Structures are given as C-alpha cells and as structure tokens.
Amino acid sequence: MLYIKNKLFVFALLFLFLLSACNQETSSSAGEGYNPDKDTNTQFNQLALITNLTDNVISPAYQTFLTQAERQTQLVQDYCQAEKNILDQTGEQQAVLTAIDAAQVQWRNTMAAWQQAELMLLGPLLEQDGLLRNNIYSWPIQNSCAVDYDVLYFQTGEVNGKPYDITQRTPSRKGLGALDYLLFNQDLNHSCDASFAPTGWSNLTDQNKRVARCNFATEVASDIQNNAEMLVQKWLALDGYANKLKQAGTTGNEFNTEHDAVNRISDALFYLDSSTKDGKLATPLGIFANECGSTACPQTVESKYSQNSLANILNNLIGFEKLLTGNGGLGFTDYLLDVGDDSTATEMANNVTNTINAINQVDSSLANELTNNPEQIEQIHNNVKNITDQLKTDFITSLALELPATSAGDND
Structure with missing residues (x-):
C-alpha cells in the first residue's frame, strides 16, 4: 500500500468531510430566531431570484x-x-x-x-x-x-x-x-x-x-x-439540476416550494465559512491545529507550489459576491431589502468588497505573509469571519432559511 507522506492527511480528511457536509443536499433547522413557517411570506419574486442566479451566475x-x-x-x-x-x-x-x-x-x-x-x-x-x-x-x-x-x-x-x-x-x-x-x-x-x-x-x-x-x-x-x-x-440538460431549480414547486419536483430551492442555493454560500475561513486561513494561521501544532504554518497553504493561495481565496469571495448580489440581476441582497433588513444587505455586501480590497493590497504570497506579516492574514481571516458570522445569523433569520446541517449551532 502506497505510503502517504503528507502529514496533513488526517486534517485534510476532516476538512473534506466538512466541505461535503456543509454543502450537502439536506439542511437542518437554524438556531434561535428561526421562522417556523419556513418562508418570508412576502411578495418577493423568489422564482425570479432562482432564475437569475441559475442562468446568470451559476451557469x-x-x-x-x-x-x-x-x-x-x-x-x-x-x-x-x-x-x-x-x-x-x-x-x-x-x-x-x-x-x-x-x-x-x-x-x-x-x-x-x-x-x-x-x-x-x-x-x-x-x-x-x-x-x-x-x-x-x-x-x-x-x-x-x-x-x-x-x-x-x-x-x-x-x-x-x-x-x-x-x-x-x-x-x-x-x-x-x-x-x-x-x-x-x-x-x-x-x-x-x-x-x-x-x-x-x-x-x-x-x-x-x-x-x-x-x-x-x-x-x-x-x-x-x-x-x-x-x-x-x-x-x-433538459432534466438537469438548473431546470430542477427553476421548476421548483411544480408537481414531481424535488423542491416542494420555491423557497426550498432558494435555501438549496444559499447552502452553497457556506463554503466561505467551512473551507475558505477555516481551511484556507484559520488552519495555516494556527487558529486550528495544523502540522506545525498551533502556530502559523506556511507549508499548509493551499496551492503551495504555484503560491496561488491568496488568489484562490480572492476568487472564493468573488464567487460569493456574485451569488449574494446577483451579479447585476436579482440576488440575496435584494431579498434582504424586500424583507426590510437593509442593514444586513448593506453590511454583507460592503464586508465582501472590503475583504476583496484587503487581499488585493497584499503584495506577497500567503506563505510569505504567514512568516513575515501574519497580522495582515489574521485581519483578512477576521474580515471573512465577519461575513460568515452574519451569514449564519442575520442572513438566515431574515430570509427564513435553514443552515446546512453541520453549521447549525456553529458560532465560531
């Protein structure tokens, strides 16, 4: 049996499990403040939101x-x-x-x-x-x-x-x-x-x-x-997942309501929490245990040979921003505005923009910054955490959404 040299294998298995679990096909109930009706009960056009995100962002x-x-x-x-x-x-x-x-x-x-x-x-x-x-x-x-x-x-x-x-x-x-x-x-x-x-x-x-x-x-x-x-x-495909989302609420569709489809799309946003924040930033920083113990560990960064780690994080945020705002069309921020939560819509969008700008100001690789300027990476981690903390609280509460199963009660 091939020997596995990589000392991060055990930790990697854990993160891969979290990545899969946080984006799995099922959700669990949210925490305190969750709307038991499982919908916002407003006139917001959820099908238009689904259609825009499917056709103009995801596809x-x-x-x-x-x-x-x-x-x-x-x-x-x-x-x-x-x-x-x-x-x-x-x-x-x-x-x-x-x-x-x-x-x-x-x-x-x-x-x-x-x-x-x-x-x-x-x-x-x-x-x-x-x-x-x-x-x-x-x-x-x-x-x-x-x-x-x-x-x-x-x-x-x-x-x-x-x-x-x-x-x-x-x-x-x-x-x-x-x-x-x-x-x-x-x-x-x-x-x-x-x-x-x-x-x-x-x-x-x-x-x-x-x-x-x-x-x-x-x-x-x-x-x-x-x-x-x-x-x-x-x-x-005609029977592909894009059409399943856009036909939510119709007879025989796996999504009983349009809101169920909105919830499924929102589950994807939690990659930023489990993988970007925890795996790509907290682990190399030593906030979570890594192969160096609990200290900054440059060899644990993603894409270490190309030193592309920060670009990966940047593009995670760009993808998140497109889903959040609708990329010029109807997005989750519009839904938040519709239910009267202007502050969450504005703060989340601004926090994403500010974090993207902070990454663009780093003129070295993540590995080098962990060695020479870890405080800058800690700040980027904190910026991402601000986004995901609000994602797990105000965002899901205002939109009557359910957290992915593994995120319920997770307030790290």
Missing part, C-alpha cells in the same frame, strides 16, 4: 470553467511538446520556457474560474459524496507522492497489471491540485520518503523525468476538461 461560472479547462489542455500539450523536442534534440530551451510560462498562466486562469465555481457547489458537484467535484479538485486532500507514482504508472501504461485509466484513479492523484505540482514544482526528485520511492524514477535522466511529468500533466488536464464537460452537461 456562466460552470461554462467559464469549461472554457478555461479546454484552453488549459491545449497549452499543457504545447508545453509537453516543447519538452519532447528538447529530448529529441529538435527544439530550443527558450521554446520550453515560453510554453511552460503560458501553461502556468492558463492554470491560474483555470483555477480562478474553478475557485469561483467552488462557491456554487450544487447538484452534480454534490452527487456521490462530491465525486465529480473531487475529481476536478480534491483539496484539501492532496498527495504529491501519489502523483509521482502515477507519473510512472501512466508512462508504463498499467497499474498492477491492468491498463492505466485515469478515470479510475483516486482524486488526490489528479485534478487541479496535481497540475499545481506538475507544472510549478521544479524539483525533479520524487516527493516520497526514500523507503517508498517510485521504482525506476532515479534511473531516468532529468529530461526524461520532465517528459514523463508533462505527459502525465497532459492526461490530467484532459481529464479535468472531461469532468468540466460532464458538469456543464449535467447542469444544463
């Missing part, structure tokens, strides 16, 4: 991710061809540098699109315990040693005597997290403990290692694209 987010994933596949292929040309002595190193830079930029673009979609974990992204989501991006479960093994498995074309099939491999071996390692890690040594070294890796020349890694990166990128296509198809 474009998924489609943008697909477009970026398609572009990523092509640029990773281009990069790999440049590495192969060096191996065949038909290319120049400058072409490799140009190609890897383009592939890295495109990975960041693809990750930005995905991090916004992460705030819209609904329907197909939650089915089968979030399998499709995890195949695209398995964070917080990441395993670079397992990726090293699959580089060689893919090169030989088989695993344990069976043909290699990336669709059958566990999520921690593929997806956007694997590409973070394959495209940005310049260390050609494997990342496993010496006693569990991938067989044959040390016998390869440096250029053969680069080609082996980029070949697998091409396969990973193609798999991400295929999963993105599956997501869009399942979401937009």
Whole structure:
C-alpha cells in the first residue's frame, strides 16, 4: 500500500468531510430566531431570484470553467511538446520556457474560474459524496507522492497489471491540485520518503523525468476538461439540476416550494465559512491545529507550489459576491431589502468588497505573509469571519432559511 507522506492527511480528511457536509443536499433547522413557517411570506419574486442566479451566475461560472479547462489542455500539450523536442534534440530551451510560462498562466486562469465555481457547489458537484467535484479538485486532500507514482504508472501504461485509466484513479492523484505540482514544482526528485520511492524514477535522466511529468500533466488536464464537460452537461440538460431549480414547486419536483430551492442555493454560500475561513486561513494561521501544532504554518497553504493561495481565496469571495448580489440581476441582497433588513444587505455586501480590497493590497504570497506579516492574514481571516458570522445569523433569520446541517449551532 502506497505510503502517504503528507502529514496533513488526517486534517485534510476532516476538512473534506466538512466541505461535503456543509454543502450537502439536506439542511437542518437554524438556531434561535428561526421562522417556523419556513418562508418570508412576502411578495418577493423568489422564482425570479432562482432564475437569475441559475442562468446568470451559476451557469456562466460552470461554462467559464469549461472554457478555461479546454484552453488549459491545449497549452499543457504545447508545453509537453516543447519538452519532447528538447529530448529529441529538435527544439530550443527558450521554446520550453515560453510554453511552460503560458501553461502556468492558463492554470491560474483555470483555477480562478474553478475557485469561483467552488462557491456554487450544487447538484452534480454534490452527487456521490462530491465525486465529480473531487475529481476536478480534491483539496484539501492532496498527495504529491501519489502523483509521482502515477507519473510512472501512466508512462508504463498499467497499474498492477491492468491498463492505466485515469478515470479510475483516486482524486488526490489528479485534478487541479496535481497540475499545481506538475507544472510549478521544479524539483525533479520524487516527493516520497526514500523507503517508498517510485521504482525506476532515479534511473531516468532529468529530461526524461520532465517528459514523463508533462505527459502525465497532459492526461490530467484532459481529464479535468472531461469532468468540466460532464458538469456543464449535467447542469444544463433538459432534466438537469438548473431546470430542477427553476421548476421548483411544480408537481414531481424535488423542491416542494420555491423557497426550498432558494435555501438549496444559499447552502452553497457556506463554503466561505467551512473551507475558505477555516481551511484556507484559520488552519495555516494556527487558529486550528495544523502540522506545525498551533502556530502559523506556511507549508499548509493551499496551492503551495504555484503560491496561488491568496488568489484562490480572492476568487472564493468573488464567487460569493456574485451569488449574494446577483451579479447585476436579482440576488440575496435584494431579498434582504424586500424583507426590510437593509442593514444586513448593506453590511454583507460592503464586508465582501472590503475583504476583496484587503487581499488585493497584499503584495506577497500567503506563505510569505504567514512568516513575515501574519497580522495582515489574521485581519483578512477576521474580515471573512465577519461575513460568515452574519451569514449564519442575520442572513438566515431574515430570509427564513435553514443552515446546512453541520453549521447549525456553529458560532465560531
């Protein structure tokens, strides 16, 4: 059995459970002040809210991710061809540098699109315990040693005597997290403990290692694209989840009322609490236990090879803001205004904007800031907490919504 080097594995399992649970298909009752009628009983057009968020926020987010994933596949292929040309002595190193830079930029673009979609974990992204989501991006479960093994498995074309099939491999071996390692890690040594070294890796020349890694990166990128296509198809199909939301309250629909569908969409907002605030900020800060104990721990940040952690958090907030405000159409803030809670609508929107601005003012990576200026990251954490505290109280109370099951009574 493959040894798992990553000391964060246990903590990652916990966060992945929380991520899945907080966005699960069921909700539990909210705390004190919850409206037992389970609706606001106003004339607000909830179907118009559902339709705008579905058609003008969520669907474009998924489609943008697909477009970026398609572009990523092509640029990773281009990069790999440049590495192969060096191996065949038909290319120049400058072409490799140009190609890897383009592939890295495109990975960041693809990750930005995905991090916004992460705030819209609904329907197909939650089915089968979030399998499709995890195949695209398995964070917080990441395993670079397992990726090293699959580089060689893919090169030989088989695993344990069976043909290699990336669709059958566990999520921690593929997806956007694997590409973070394959495209940005310049260390050609494997990342496993010496006693569990991938067989044959040390016998390869440096250029053969680069080609082996980029070949697998091409396969990973193609798999991400295929999963993105599956997501869009399942979401937009005639019997897909988008139409289920927009047909809420009709006979045979899984949503008995329009308010039930509104509640399901609102569940997605809680990613900002369980994953962004707790996993991406509180854990590296040491507010929650990490592999360093209870101190700031730069090696526990998300996307550590690309140092893209703050950009990920930024795009989580952008996705949250689009759902909250409706991105130019009808949003949750309009619903809050309709029920007379102007202060929550204004404060939440302003807090999101202020937090986005605070992140944009950071001129270094999250890992560097944890070492050199942890107070700035603590402030960003506090800013996000202000948003999620209000999400778990005034927001759900005013709109007569139910908290996701694992958030009920959670006032951290």
